[in-house]
Amino acid sequence: MIKVLIVDDDVRVAHNHRDLVDSLEGFTVVEIAHSAAAALSAVQRKRPDLVLLDLYLPDGSGMSVLRTLRAPAVPADAHPVDVLVVTAVRDMEQVRAALHGGAVHYLLKPFSMAALRDQLERYSTARRRLSRSEEATQSEVDRLFGLLRPAPPQALPKGLTPATAELVGGALREAGTDLSAAEVAERTGVARVTARRYLEHLCADGRAELRMRYGSTGRPEHRYRWVR
Template sequence: MIRVLIVDDDARVAHNHRELVESLTGFTVVDVAHTAAAALAGVERDRPDLVLLDLYLPDDSGISVLRALRAQAGPATADPVDVLVITAVRDIEQVRAALHGGAVHYLLKPFPLTALRDQLERYAAARRRLTRVEEATQSDVDRLFGLMRPVSPQSLPKGLTPATAELVADTLRAAESDLSAAEVGERTGVARVTARRYLEHLCADGRAELRMRYGSTGRPEHRYRWVR
């Protein structure tokens, strides 16, 4: 389980984020904090894997929290907490400070909750990939860093679109079992060959996996499932 601490001064926003996180398989919320002091105390007490950190806090800035967490971690810490900044702050100096502080991503409010869900799933995929690699190749590094970038026309293979990629992902995510490319095509209204291209992209992204189903005769069937 990925243990998450939510930090936001707005109780309604924090509640919405908590509901989303707890709806995702493999995630659990350890606590919700509304101040910088409570955030630091929560990290010390609960040892979360990931902090969803707002920058607008009543007693101190979120950047100060991020810097304090990095100072507490130090080079000897085996598993320093990761931080995903979620904020309405658009000041470039704050963005730069978050980047220098080691934030895994910077998500600007307002955004649809699907954007946060996508980012959390990408974070989980990156963590899974890290556990499988002992010595990284350049390809491993490129894939890991690419996982934390949301889908955009530039990040997709040529010919694929973000809207259809999200549709295929939603279809696979909602399925109770693995699906073939033909079944995904039927549910989304795209051609089987097209569905397979998107499914292969999701597998390369670490958010889906391919399984081979072997029958008594003929070639094995390619089946795809969402990584939960």
């Protein structure tokens, strides 16, 4: 399980983030902190893997929390923790400081719960891939950094709509395994040829991958799997 600490001075926002994190497979919220001091205390006690860190805190900036977690004075054998900044702070100096401080990403409020979910799923995928081997190839490194700091998604081709793209993507994401276009069509209620067009777009956008299943006879079956 990926242990998550949520740091936000807004109680309602913090609880919304907790509900989302706890709804994702492989994630659990270990604590919610509403101040910088509480955040640093929780890191020591709960040893989270990931901190969702707001920068507006009543007793100081969230950047002070990030700097403390990255300070040379922290013992070398301390539990490593990643930080995902979630904030309304739009000052470019703060963005630059977060990047230099090693934040895995910087989400600007207000953002949709889908955007946060997507980033958490990317983080989970990156962690799994990091644990698979001790030696990386350049392509693996490129993919890992692309997962944590993604490029903007490709525009939908003509004739495709965001609502149906989310419907098809959601069916594939929730399946937890690979599906054919026919199976996606059955789950979503769209035509098979329509499902295939959206699946091909998701593959081009890097959110899904195509796998070929070869049977004893006939053409190989196209299977699609969510990869974030």
